[in-house]
Amino acid sequence: MAAWAALRRRYWATVPARLRLLRAATASLALALALLLLFAGLAASGTWDRIAGQDAPRTTSATDLDLALNDMDAQAANILLSNGNAGERRLTTPYGKAVGVYADARRSIGHAAHPGRCRRG
Structure with a gap:
């Protein structure tokens, strides 16, 4: 203490x-x-x-996705307006070309959404 x-x-x-x-x-x-x-x-x-x-999954910018979705929308409108090959003379974009551009846009969105599962080629 x-x-x-x-x-x-x-x-x-x-x-x-x-x-x-x-x-x-x-x-x-x-x-x-x-x-x-x-x-x-x-x-x-x-x-x-x-x-x-670590390897991170690849990402695509939102702008690329937005442009591809807008392109798909425009090509869907072209496909509907052209009414098949019969409307080829009415539109500047024929039916076949609109379907091809639509498929390309769909593929690019698929690559952006699933980068590991899709292969470029």
Whole structure:
């Protein structure tokens, strides 16, 4: 009990002693926080490296998909308006060409949606 009282007098008796104790506590907490942030950053970096090292599926930009869908829509309208080969003279885009462009757009959307399952060729 006497030792506890002596320590208490030594560290809490004066204002400078209390300030030194608070400075030591603050410095140790700052060091612990810096170490915690360092280890968290290293762990996140390791996780990022593992993810980046794997082959991710290819993605296609949303603009390409939007253009292909719009092209399919336009070609579907051409196919319906041309009414088969009988409407060849009425439209600038004949039925056969509209069907071919529609199929190409459908294939490009299929490649974008399922990059691993479709083969280019």
